[in-house]
Amino acid sequence: MLDSKTPEGPLADKWTKYKDHIQLVNPANKRSIDVIIVGTGLAGSSAAASLAEMGYNVKAFCFQDSPRRAHSIAAQGGINAAKNYQNDGDSVHRLFYDTIKGGDYRSREANVHRLAEVSTNIIDQCVAQGVPFAREYGGLLDNRSFGGVQVSRTFYAKGQTGQQLLLGAYSALSRQISKGKVTMYTRHEMMDVVVVDGKCRGIIAKNLVSGELERHSAHAVVLATGGYGNVFYLSTNAMGSNVSAAWKAHKKGAHMANPCFTQIHPTCIPVSGEHQSKLTLMSESLRNDGRIWVPAKKEDAEAIRKGAKKASDISEADRDYYLERRYPAFGNLVPRDVASRAAKERCDAGFGVNETGEAVFLDYASAIERYGNTEANIRGLKSQSQAEITALGKEMVKAKYGNLFDMYKQIAADDPYEMPMKIYPAVHYTMGGLWVDYNLMTAVPGLYAAGEANFSDHGANRLGASALMQGLADGYFVLPYTIGDYLSKDIRTGKISPDSPEFKTAEAEVQSRMDRLINNNGTKPVDYFHRRLGRIMWDECGMSRNEEGLKRAIQAIRSLREEFWKDVRVPGAINSFNPELDKAGRVADFLEQAELMCLDALERRESCGGHFREEYQTAEGEALRDDDHFAFVSAWEFTGDPGEAKLIKEDLVFENIELKQRSYK
Amino acid sequence: MNLTLKVWRQNGPDDKGHMETHPIEGVSPDMSFLEMIDMLNDQIIRAGGDPIAFDHDCREGICGMCSMFINGEAHGPGRGVTTCQLHMRSFKDGDTIAIEPWRASAFPVIKDLTVDRSAFDRIIQAGGYVSVNTSGNTIDANAILVPKVQADEAFSSATCIGCGACVASCKNASAMLFVSAKVSQFALLPQGQPERESRVLRMVEQMDKEGFGNCTNTGACEVECPKGIDLSNIARMNRDFLKSSAKSEN
Structure with missing residues (x-):
């Protein structure tokens, strides 16, 4: 059984009490303590800036050419905070409750409550x-609503909230770099963590430009290295997003928690062909006004797939607005996991609407008409023709969603004002990650995980606009306290030597793996294997899973891994700028981690949030949770082989919330 | 589609570099430009060659990492798009496409199409921030009122993705559009006022130190900027710079 180190006392007082009683490090001692931060997204940049400001010597690492490029930058919608500026009944408790419920009761109460508390800061x-x-005309901050909640607590900057928040954290980081308190290592990738006498004491990093390995020592290491959605090859993640840092930590003793909890976002632009390298999200906000449908008759769907019919040829009576049909109470605004599964169900049944059969319509025709009529009324226009109403409506929709419609047009080469968009679910976020205790420390003392890289706050399904909140909460407001408490015991340690046998061994291991990859003399490029891995994961460990399929996937992954090491071809040399070699290392790690994901999905014999096991569903096809047997965190300990990991449980205790079946009917 | 690609190859900053010709067949019009390059690299690797190095990451037009100079234009023929959002349907079967890196002495080539843009980071480090600690114990967010028009304008300036297309497009390799976008964001907001003068002086000084050229108002940067950052930012920076310089010389 794992100890979460959650402080005693009433839920609402835990964090305050904790902060009042931790050990502090005096300013002079902070100057002789080093901290390494890997990753410069919201969590990493904010942690690096905050710790440097407090006086620690910080080294920060990112694989991109600048810290400002981390994939937090691509978040569109917004960031939640319990400010209650709209006076609509929001509170810290309500944000806490919504997040636990949205996560289908698979997250830790104390962590989520702390998150809700610091959200306002x-x-x-x-x-x-x-x-x-975004601001209102009076100069105050504007808010909007997001899926799964009944209040307006989302702060935003058009469709670029992630960009603006990351640039804010990047500016705070840049300020500390200019003061010399943070040493920034760009185009550097963490290759391994180094554990000395049971404590994490540094990392092996690779300078991606020169290809050289470097040893960096520290008193504590923070991994803020994001999620592992790219194990599916196709996802909304950036091309470089990877699991390697977390996986290396796992192999050195950190537990991987709930790795099968993956968020599949319902509204993305569908795959257009074999060449596809990534998928693009269309913001959740589009489901506010758009209606999702497929043809009710199979022959119509077939005709559309062949190009013999268009969406507009299908009469109203022959359309199946399946979300409105199945979930009358929430309709098109059901949570992400539910909407995704429903789309898959229709496409699997043969009603998909593009060449691949994997797309549904997101239709704005009725919204255009509705907005058109309203606007005509506002402008006092009488007896308008249908065409005039439609033109007015398009104008209104453009004002609201114009940039998204343009993006769709650019990628899909189709005009969404005239024809419904075609959308399909895609991998977007991973709720699972490194197991951490209340202090955000992994099972390895001195090794921390923050942001998407840890598992702690979103349970089995993340609510929209909560990832940005968690990244900044961890970096700005949680780690600065919890790390200090740990480091207070390290003030007499002195400088950590990067020349100890542990560092040398770790470096030699990294070196030999790179040698093996580069001298492999295989025939196929890295992407060939990554694509195949993605297909296995998407088919067997994607939106719905079953025992047979997961067992099949585990076998397939094992043989693919073998084939990779026999036949991968990595061009170029080791001591040079070699992006193919870097990619090969990351895919090699995905090939191991994928097996653990399937194992975790296999062992969790219930359905919850994004994890849908076909064997465990209600008569109506909804997820069936099993709180009696599975109200725990699955933390996996590495034992030498990815598929032989040992399951350690952390029981989830709900003292403040009553567990209920989620219903959106 | 069948195409002929002429791609810049350069093995490190000291190498002279040359154009290399690659025919490519079976390109789908639905591919993004970078997916077409992926396809070419797949061919090259299978044939035992050295793939083309290029920067890219998010592939949705926001991270600012992709940076190709295509047929003489930063990010290619499209307007308001980055290289990763440019699709092959913008080209015709049989086209010859020239692909080069950003060219500026302040952006040395690392390899092939990959350049070093760390000069931009150093300019931000010189003053592209508001000096506020990250304690969270500032005043309540709504205590700072910002008129909507001003907030929207600051946001427009803040959408710069730091890709460097402005520098690559400018005949003088000037970084004025990039620097002025950040200067403007803070100049337009109440939070940026206390350091307004020192910020512009320090950032411009660093810009000059990095070896970027001067602005001669040709406006090429504005045309090629994938995020539509406009020249009024440069005007605002010039105004602030002159005012601050005059004051600091007193």
Whole structure:
């Protein structure tokens, strides 16, 4: 059984009490303590800036050419905070409750409550830094609503909230770099963590430009290295997003928690062909006004797939608005996991609407008409023709969603004002990640995980606009306290030597793996294997899973891994700028981690949030949770082979919330 | 589609570099430009060659990492798009396409199409921030009022993705559009006022130190900017710079 180190006392007082009683490090001692931060997204940049500001010597690492490029930058929708500026009944408790429920009761109460508590500080902090959030005419901050909640608590900067928040954190980081308190290592990738006498004491990093390995020592290491959605090859993640840092930590003793919890986002632009390298999200906000449908008759669907019919040829009576049909109470606004599964169900049944059969319509025709009529009324226009109403409506929709419609047009080469968009679910976020305790420390003392890289706050399904909140909460407001408490015991340790046998061994291991990859003399490029892995994962460990399929996947992954090491071809040399070699290392890690994901999905014999096991569903096809047997975190300990990992449980105790079956009917 | 690609190859900053010709067949019009390059690299690797090195990451037009100079234009023929959002349907069967890196002495080539843009980071480090600690114990967010028009304008300036297309497009390799976008964001907001003068002086000084050229108002940067950052930012920076310089010389 794992100890979460959750402080005693009433839920709402835990964090305050904790902060009041931790050990502090005095300013002089902070100057002789080093901290390494890997990754410079929201969690990493904010942690690096905050710790440096407090006086620690920080080294920060990112594989991109600048810390500002981390994939937090691509978040569109917004960031939640319990400010209750709209006076609509929001509170810290309500944000806490929504997040636990949205996560289908598979997250830790104390962590989520702390997240809700510090959410308000995030907005204050970001505004002080000059983040240009959207404003109302009176100059106050504007809010909007997001899926799965009944209040307006989402702060936003058009469709680029992630960009603006990351640039805010990047500016705070840049300020500390200019002061010399943070040493920034760009185009550097962490290759391994180094554990000395049971404590994490540094990393082996690779300078991606020169190809050289470097040893960096520290008193503590923070991994803020994001999620592992790219194990599916196709996802909304950036091309470089990878599991390697977390996986290396796992192999050195950190537990991987709930690895099978993956978020599949319902509204993405469908795959257009074999060449596809990534998928693009269309914001959740489109489901506010758009209606999702497929033809009710199979022959119509077939005709559309062959190009013999268009969406507009299908009469209203022959359309199946399946979300409205199945979930009358929430309709098109059901949570992400539910909407994704429903789309898959229709496509699997033969009603898909593009060449591959994997797409459904997101239709704005009725919204255009509705907006058109409203606008005509507002402008006092009488007896308008249908065409005039439609033109007005398009104008209104453009004002609201114009940039998204343009993006769709650019990628799909189709005009969404005239024809419904075609959309399909895609991998978007991973709720699972490194197991951490209340202090965000992994099972390895001195090794921390923050942001998407840890598992802690979103349970089995993340709510929209909560990832940005968690990244900044961890970096700005949680780690600065919890790391200090740990480091207070390290003030007499002195400088950590990067020349100990542990560092040398770790470096030699990294070196020999790179040698093996580069001298493999295989015939196929890295992407060939990555694509095949993605297909296996998507088919067997994607939106719905079953025992047989997962067992099949485990076998397939094992043989693919073998084939990879026999036949992969990595061009170029080791001591040079070699992106193919870097990619090969990352895919090699995905090939191991994928097996653990399937194992975790196999062992979790219930359905919850994004994890849908076909064997465990209600008569109506909804997810069937089993709280009696599975109200725990599955933390996996590495034992030498990815598929032989040992399951350690952390029981989830709900003292403040009553467990209920989620219903959106 | 069948195409002929002429691609810049350069093995490190000290190598002279040359154009290399690659025919490519079976390109789908639905591919993004970078997916077409992926396809070419797949061919090259299978044939035992050295793939073309290029920067890319998010592939949805926001990270600012992709940076190709295509047929003489930064990010190619499209307007308001980055290289990763450019699709092959913008080209015709039989086209010859020239692909080069950003060219500027302040952006040395690392390999092939990959350049070093760390000069941009150093300019931000010189003053592209509001000096506020990250304690969270600032004043309540709504205590700072920002008129909507001003907030929207600051946001427009803040959408710069730092790709460097402005520098690559400018005949003088000037970084004025990039620097002025950040200067403007803070100049337009109340939070940026206390450091407004020192910020512009320090950032411009660093810009000059990095070896970027001067602005001669040709406006090429504005045309090629994938995020539509406009020249009024440069005007605002010039105004602030002159005002601050005059004051600091007193």
